[in-house]
Amino acid sequence: MRKVLLPALVIITASLLLIRLFYLQVIDDSFKLQSENNAIKINYTYPERGYLYDRNGKLLVANQPSYDIMVVPRHVKNIDTVQFCKLLNITKEEFIKKIEKARIYSPMLPSVFLSQLNKLEYAAFQEKLRRFEGFYIQKRSLRDYQVNYAANVFGFITQANEAVVNKNPYYKGGDLLGKQGVEEEYEEILRGQKGVKYILRDKFNREIGSYKEGKFDTIAKQGKDITLTIDAELQKYGEELMINKRGGIVAIEPRTGEILALVTAPSYDPSSLVGRQRSKNYSKLYRDSIAKPLYDRGLLAEYPPGSPFKILTGLIALQEGVITDSTSFYCRHGFSYARGRFMKCHCSGGAVQLHRAIYQSCNTYFSNSYIKTVNKYKDRSYGVDVWAKHLKSFGLGDFMGYDLPTGRKGNIPTGKTYDKAYAGWKWDGKTILSNAIGQGEVLMTPIQLANFMATIANRGYYYTPHIVKKIEGNIIDKRFRTKHTTSIDRKYFDPIVEGMNAVYERGGTAGGLGAVGIEICGKTGTAENFAKVNGRRVKLQDHSIFVAFAPKDNPKIAIAVFVENGYWGARWAGPITTLMIEKYLNKKITRVDFEKRMLNGSLKSQYDKLLPKKQQDSIFKRRDSLALVKRKLDSITKQKNAKKGALKDSTKAN
Known part of the structure; x- marks a missing residue:
């Protein structure tokens, strides 16, 4: 029995390994996609977040287009730094700091260089984008608040930090997510599902078409709308x-x-x-730390x-x-x-x-x-x-x-x-x-x-x-x-x-x-x-x-x-x-x-009274000063009114 068991075990194990290798190399292309990563550019399409309404159907939070400037440090070559900085209204020191930060994250992967450009900033940069190799525009969706209240209910949108990216594979550097309030609690429902498009590049880094005719591409799914219980x-x-x-x-x-x-x-x-x-x-x-508006x-x-x-x-x-x-x-x-x-x-x-x-x-x-x-x-x-x-x-x-x-x-x-x-x-x-x-x-x-x-x-x-x-x-x-x-x-x-x-x-x-x-x-x-x-x-x-x-x-x-x-x-x-x-x-x-x-x-x-003593003294001095000015103005006003009254009485008597 022992003589048969060992050869049988070896044969079964070898068979399983061969079957798995055949599946990975011939049937499943997903690992091939990863191995060809250097020749493939990944573009993400970000969906709109779900809208927020009050209990009576009033629109509270919608979306507006936003544009991030992304950078792949290794591809940044021979650009006019002075023109670039002037166009985006940043200093050369800021430019160097942001490039270094992106390079530390990854010289080959895209990072957010400058986030949340508005339409005018985007239009100005887009016109000259071809001059700045290594940079591209990533379109995203930002919140457009229809009201100026209920901030604590909504929460806010922020960039996913490194800890979030490491913990959750859905998020990449520069992705946005909800923080605090409804935005955080219902993040997965509101964010939707981003789309992915794989683009094949040649040895000169030029885009030459969709990888595998779009076999692995997915479309973005918009986030779901939520009706809140609050009365706006x-x-x-x-x-x-x-x-x-x-x-x-x-x-x-x-x-x-x-x-x-x-x-x-x-x-x-x-x-x-x-x-x-x-x-x-x-x-x-x-x-x-005194008024605590975020608390x-x-x-x-x-x-x-x-x-x-x-x-x-x-x-x-x-x-x-x-x-x-x-x-x-x-x-x-x-x-x-x-x-x-x-x-x-x-x-x-x-x-x-x-x-x-x-x-x-x-x-x-x-x-x-x-x-x-x-x-x-x-x-x-x-x-x-x-x-x-x-x-x-x-x-x-x-x-x-x-x-x-x-x-x-x-x-x-x-x-x-x-x-x-x-x-x-x-x-x-x-x-x-x-x-x-x-x-x-x-x-x-x-x-x-x-x-x-x-x-x-x-x-x-x-x-x-x-x-x-x-x-x-x-x-x-x-x-x-x-x-x-x-x-x-x-x-x-x-x-x-x-x-x-x-x-x-x-x-x-x-x-x-x-x-x-x-x-x-x-x-x-x-x-x-x-x-x-x-x-x-x-x-x-x-x-x-x-x-x-x-x-x-x-x-x-x-x-x-x-x-x-x-x-x-x-x-x-x-x-x-x-x-x-x-x-x-x-x-x-x-x-x-x-x-x-x-x-x-x-x-x-x-x-x-809760402020440190120095701030208290400053406030009280300023308040006393304002009170003194007010008393003087009141005194002048009373004198003027008294003169007007006396003049009226004199006119009536005449």
């Missing part, structure tokens, strides 16, 4: 309201999870990252949620059976929870039940509710775990799975958090009381705030928030059509909703913020704000927060507004919320008093 007018309005402010606005349609608006402030004009100035403009935006606060900024979190504290206490909607706690304008520790409260005091606790934001009520929830269990650590599990059923403390490439988890502490922090101590609900009112270790992003508001609007369920409504020829991912149900029974949402509706009544924390004809359910919030200024931890102006949904029945919009350093909830975030709801539901504004104040209002003076 609402997005634009939100960005206008946030001018001279920092923060985020996220609006969601509760019954679908579709994102209606995703505002971050400050932002930038998306068209600034198109064309030859793109790199310069991007560097400017990137280096702004999407709606998805990335983690804040203490403040008083809106009391809604969740109440729901969990109801579910755990430690309170009912008729349970009352006596409030003495604050809550004493330890020796010398007193948490102030702005409600009117007395015996407070759930309904009034919500609309007057009673710290005492929700502090007691939280303590009872945690202390219900002998093992306090387990009690915190129960509380955390309920919160996580709302999508908190984790990435929510939305279709955007960036985000943060926020933070929901567990029993393990405090076992570690208070090792060797006997701790309970009072020890970690700040969690009850959305301070402490609890952190949430604006999109999480908006989603939990959508969950309240739905009375206990939500759909994963998403930014894409429809893809040409496709249906949206199943995960965006899957209902997520919380661990809170539906019956407990009704008293919470009633209390949120009363927030807008007289005596509520948002009394006077309502809009005629719209039943809004909301909750004000104020979050403490600390930061390092000139190396010291400083208490800065509180953040202004507001969450709401409307109408009360059959809600169509849920929203979270976060304004950094905005004092208290009803001062900035509250009016912005009302205006956004009116804009979406009624397409017109009746609260023109709010609109005027929000559009013209500024919090720059608060943000200046």
